[in-house]
Amino acid sequence: MRDDFDYDDDFAYNDYDDEDEDDDFGMTFEEDLYLMIREKLRDTIQEYKTQYPALKKLESAVSSFKVNAKNTDDSKFYPLAAKLLSEHIKPLAQDSEEIQEIYDNMQTDIARFKNQRAHGYEGELYLTD
Template sequence: MRDEFDYDEDLSFSNFDDDEEDEDLGITFEEDLYLMIREKLRDTLQEFKGQYPMLKKLENAVSSFKVNAKNTDDSKFYPMAAKLLSEHIKPLTAESEEIEEIYDNMQADIARFKNQRAHGFEGDLYLSK
């Protein structure tokens, strides 16, 4: 059960390369998907913020994002956190086509919370692992 997610602390431990490691640690599908979304955002920002200066605003918004949801189990916490993160960065989409593209691409992964078989987005401005 998660009460809050801290971007800097939690992602420093999220370097998983295969499903066996995830299963050994007891990570739920929802947690794994949320961490993947955050990792894709982080990797995309690191890769492209020099090329697209507006991405620094997105990086600040993502790094300042925190969720507090006491007594919420993983199956509800992580989808809620992804939705709140999406809502947190949505206002920035009006400022940059690149941010809008990243936001739109992120929505494909967020949809996977409802349909685990859905294919997430992999592409130029939203990097896969």
């Protein structure tokens, strides 16, 4: 006995455009990568700032970071913003092993701007216990 509903046949010819699946609502690769870096940085600070007091300095530095690069397209703006953010927090890496680890792991993700196929940093947070 055959069921009236055959999943493969009924949905094989739907209107869904597979190319839009990777579009992330119009975000470019560079924007998506930059936002991921910022999210990992923010989440790491929130997760560990009570455990490592030096991260409060990092939190202050990250929250005061601003980029002003008018008339720059996404392919140039986001890599520049990531590089400037990295340079902004680099001096703090001398103060703490944890910030140095965050900085190093962040560099792995930043390298993906030049090589999209690079693995990047695999963790959800830039610090691990």
